[in-house]
Amino acid sequence: MRVALFLTCVNDTLYPDTGRAVVRLLNRLGVEVDFPMAQTCCGQAHYNTGYRHETEPMARHFAEVFRDYEAVVTPSGSCAAMVRELYPRLGERARAEGRGQSLAAALAPVVPKTYELTELLVDVLGVTEVGAYYPHRVTYHPTCHGLRGLGLGERPRRLLQAVEGLELVELPGAEECCGFGGTFALKNADVSAAMGTDKVRNAESTGADVLCAADNSCLMHIGGTMTRLKTGMRPVHLAEILASTKEEPAP
Structure with a gap:
């Protein structure tokens, strides 16, 4: 299975070890993980602050970067929720405002295959025991x-x-x-x-x-x-x- 890691801004800037941990974990489970270098912010901060139109190009870019992968995994519930919950709203609002259906069409393939890490493990890979050891x-x-x-x-x-x-x-x-x-x-x-x-x-x-x-x-x-x-x-x-x-x- 070919999976793309969407690391997110916060992790890329402050917590890169979390991204490395995701790759080690998934590789151990036999999953091939790519890190598309063109990825940027999902736009959550912009959207939540009221800059909806400014978020649209970021959502479109996300769709372009990750469209060819079987699944997208992120170690962030908030960014996964941005893609799964709010991207469809962006697309529908753009259509309702008469700016065409191109954004909604671009987002449609990538939204359902974007998973928070535990969703990918349990729902897609079907595992709960991952061979971990943590004596704490x-x-x-x-x-x-x-x-x-x-x-x-x-x-x-x-x-x-x-x-x-x-x-x-x-x-x-x-x-x-x-x-x-x-x-x-x-x-x-x-x-x-x-x-x-x-x-x-x-x-x-x-x-x-x-x-x-x-x-x-x-x-x-x-x-x-x-x-x-x-x-x-x-x-x-x-x-x-x-x-x-x-x-x-x-x-």
Whole structure:
């Protein structure tokens, strides 16, 4: 199976190890992974800030870059939700405004084959046991886009539960937002910080060593809060846990 990795802006700029982890994991499962160098931002930040028309060329470019692959995988629930939920809306709005159906037609083939990592593993590859080893106590935070937008449900937990050596503990208030929300954290800094503090205090109460999530933007916010509160926990992306083995353990 030939899969393209859509790394996303945040991961490419700040968390490239997450992308490397995705490639190691999928290669271990026999999947050929390409990284199209022409990929750019999916336009989520622009769209969410109200620049809908400015997002359209970015969506069209995404479709051109990834159209020839069997599947597109991204280690980001928010960017996967942008493609799957909001790209069709972009295409329909363009058509409704009399600007033709070319955008909708361009997006139609790529939208349904774009997957968040746990969707690709569980739904497409049909695996939950991926040969991972991670001897730590872990609690899992389901991010808003993954939980509500994509409906990831138990997929991440099933993958974590199958990791050798990993003790998974439930996070109190797991379904509550961490407070990041992209520009929400900038426009509502005090509320965002308070929500982040609640999330970290709940995570601390589990006694876990690691807080895991499937979106580095949320982990960035939570990790910053952990640093300010001087906790002993670490934020770790799910892909890095699943890529970890006895022979090549995660840092």
